[in-house]
Amino acid sequence: MPRPSHKEKILTSGLRVVHEHGYAASSVRDIIEAAGVPQGSFTNHFASKEAFGLELVNIYYKDIEHFMEETLLNDALPPLKRLRLWAEGAVDSLNQNGHWNGCLLGNFGAEANSEVESIQQRVAEVFREERKNIAYCLRAAVKAGELPAKTKCDELAGFIHAAFEGAILIAKAERSSFPTESFKKTLFSMLLSRKV
Amino acid sequence: MPRPSHKEKILTSGLRVVHEHGYAASSVRDIIEAAGVPQGSFTNHFASKEAFGLELVNIYYKDIEHFMEETLLNDALPPLKRLRLWAEGAVDSLNQNGHWNGCLLGNFGAEANSEVESIQQRVAEVFREERKNIAYCLRAAVKAGELPAKTKCDELAGFIHAAFEGAILIAKAERSSFPTESFKKTLFSMLLSRKV
Numbered sequence: 001m002p003r004p005s006h007k008e009k010i011l012t013s014g015l016r017v018v019h020e021h022g023y024a025a026s027s028v029r030d031i032i033e034a035a036g037v038p039q040g041s042f043t044n045h046f047a048s049k050e051a052f053g054l055e056l057v058n059i060y061y062k063d064i065e066h067f068m069e070e071t072l073l074n075d076a077l078p079p080l081k082r083l084r085l086w087a088e089g090a091v092d093s094l095n096q097n098g099h100w101n102g103c104l105l106g107n108f109g110a111e112a113n114s115e116v117e118s119i120q121q122r123v124a125e126v127f128r129e130e131r132k133n134i135a136y137c138l139r140a141a142v143k144a145g146e147l148p149a150k151t152k153c154d155e156l157a158g159f160i161h162a163a164f165e166g167a168i169l170i171a172k173a174e175r176s177s178f179p180t181e182s183f184k185k186t187l188f189s190m191l192l193s194r195k196v
Numbered sequence: 197m198p199r200p201s202h203k204e205k206i207l208t209s210g211l212r213v214v215h216e217h218g219y220a221a222s223s224v225r226d227i228i229e230a231a232g233v234p235q236g237s238f239t240n241h242f243a244s245k246e247a248f249g250l251e252l253v254n255i256y257y258k259d260i261e262h263f264m265e266e267t268l269l270n271d272a273l274p275p276l277k278r279l280r281l282w283a284e285g286a287v288d289s290l291n292q293n294g295h296w297n298g299c300l301l302g303n304f305g306a307e308a309n310s311e312v313e314s315i316q317q318r319v320a321e322v323f324r325e326e327r328k329n330i331a332y333c334l335r336a337a338v339k340a341g342e343l344p345a346k347t348k349c350d351e352l353a354g355f356i357h358a359a360f361e362g363a364i365l366i367a368k369a370e371r372s373s374f375p376t377e378s379f380k381k382t383l384f385s386m387l388l389s390r391k392v
Contacts, residue, residue: 186355
């Protein structure tokens with residue numbers, strides 16, 4: 001197996017550092033030190049800290065995209081089951097092992113990003129993509145008779161997506177899984193349980 | 197009217213700067229410059245940047261607390277009407293006038309706060325307080341027959357609170373009111389509209 005390049009080391013360690021401490025609070029020096037690479041490596045591989053941050057968002061989103069394909073977009077499974085697999089899997093993959101780091105996208109979204117316009121725009125794009133995939137799954141649920149025909153899928157997707165990001169954020173702030181547990185339970189017991 | 201003290205100027209301008217740019221991204225120099233006070237003033241009035249941040253959270257929360265007393269906790273009004281006044285008023289007071297600054301509490305909560313433990317703890321406390329007040333209002337709605345007797349008020353409050361913070365956060369990232377509009381509409385058309 002080839003050894004990881006300096007660029008790979010910076011991205012892997014950098015993702016951990018930024019996820020744990022936030023983008024603004026993580027200096028290039030912090031990232032370089034965590035990666036254990038020479039000072040000059042960062043500027044060799046990234047035009048700016050902003051370009052580096054943008055790559056982090058894209059790396060982070062790759063896993064999410066794959067997971068959404070297996071769940072929300074997976075036409076082989078019943079729609080509300082797909083939604084449940086997504087909601088529970090996504091929530092459970094975050095704030096793990098005593099690390100209350102939240103969702104990297106939500107963290108970037110909450111940090112003021114007018115200074116890092118390209119990152120802010122990419123996070124917004126990813127949020128819209130996630131919401132679109134939730135709406136796709138809800139429309140399938142309506143078609144399958146699992147949700148009432150009058151369901152406003154785009155608005156409901158916006159609400160579910162907001163509740164998801166909010167639950168992760170509040171759980172992080174409180175270092176408690178109560179918000180994420182409430183999200184999972186209420187989503188299916190109240191919001192999506194209504195008879196057609 | 198007495199002129200505002202240096203401390204008041206620092207808090208007023210500092211709240212604006214931190215709300216707009218985030219805590220980690222706002223240096224003491226940025227805050228001092230925005231306040232138009234001498235360099236030394238900051239250390240005269242605040243033991244640390246963390247102590248200053250903590251005061252910002254408390255100032256910000258004072259208005260929220262007052263608004264919750266007028267809405268969620270206002271026993272003179274029908275419970276679901278109180279919830280609606282809170283949800284719509286709180287959402288509409290944020291991300292205003294072309295400024296997509298989100299909720300200061302959510303921003304602090306999403307920024308990594310293990311470095312600023314006292315702020316993180318205070319934000320968590322405030323979040324729990326907000327959730328408790330939403331649950332109080334939901335219990336009143338159950339008692340008034342506006343919600344089913346079997347409603348799990350604490351969990352539902354957690355869900356609503358998460359959806360609220362998440363909608364504000366995503367609206368900020370996208371610079372769009374779609375998430376907050378979806379929150380307001382879905383909350384009452386789907387989540388709280390069920391017949392007893």
